[in-house]
Amino acid sequence: MSNRIDGVVLLDKPMGMSSQGAVTAVKRAFNADKAGHTGTLDPMATGLLPICLGEATKYSQDLLEADKTYVAQVKFGSRTDTGDAEGLTIEELPLPNFENADAIQKALDALLPKFTGAIAQVPPMYSALKRDGKPLYEYARAGVELERTPREISIHKIRWTNIQWPEATLEVTCSKGTYIRVLAEDLGNALGCGAHLVGLRRTEVGHLTLEQSFTLDSIQKGLLDSSSYILPVDALLQTLPHLTVDEQQAKRLEMGQRVPLNLPSIEALVRIYRATAAPHNFIGTADWRSGVLHPKRLISQAS
DSSP, rough: OBBBOOEEEEEEEOOOHHHHHHHHHHHHHBBSSSSEEEEOOOOOEEEEEEEEEEGGGGGGHHHHHEEEEEEEEEEEEEEEEEEETOOOOEEOOOOOOOOOHHHHHHHHHGGGGGEEEEEEEOOSSSOOOOEEEEEHHOOOHHHHHHHHEEEEEEEEEEEEEETTTTTEEEEEOOTTTTTTHHHHHHHHHTTTTTTEEEEEEEEEEEEGGGGGGEEHHHHHHHHHHHHHEEEOGGGGTSSSSSEOHHHHHHHHHHHTOOEEEEEEOEEEEEEEEEOOOTTSEEEEEEEEEEEEEEEEEEEOOOO
């Protein structure tokens, strides 16, 4: 029989495993009754995959909206049908001639300004985006290329961290919906020699970092006490302002009722705690407007 476990596991996803496969493995390791992730990583990619257990799944959308940071390995001189090393090579192109390492660095640095800030990006055919109820990758596998509308994304930070020509390592902090595979392809096109992604590691999701994560092997072998792997539900929401309410106010919120507060309103989404000792004092989130708390997502209290 599965157990109710509420919290967040920060997994260092291994290469070759799908995000859903990682969720299933973590769910099984803890014998949890409910689990979900906060945004997929391609099987080829490794790194930070926050996995929500139990009541934490209610807040997974908040991390889907969060900025993310990646370390990407880009190989110049060839293109693949998927934009990464898992695809078939569709074109080999001659590399530019550079006199020395400084010339390579300058050429690559010169690409970055046009890929910084708000930019338009065309989603790849090999993606889970849907058209007429069918994911684009199904069309791609059938050899069908559909026109896609460019989407605005934001690249907050981008820099080369290592260059071993014709490969180079890129660190990128970006908005949701950014495809690093497409970014690699676009960088290659801008340099005139094509490129594709040969490695990808996610290091940050919102305020959560890879340094806080655990490997699947460690979790499955139970190298630590199970509670050591699980952060509390509100770990997903630490960037939100917080408020503490008394027991009567807490009960009203839990019944879905609005609660006026004699405090200056900040007009924001806030996390709410009852005035009791942790760890069971987190109630959920509420919209704080005009001095009134409007309950939004509340956790179910364990029976």
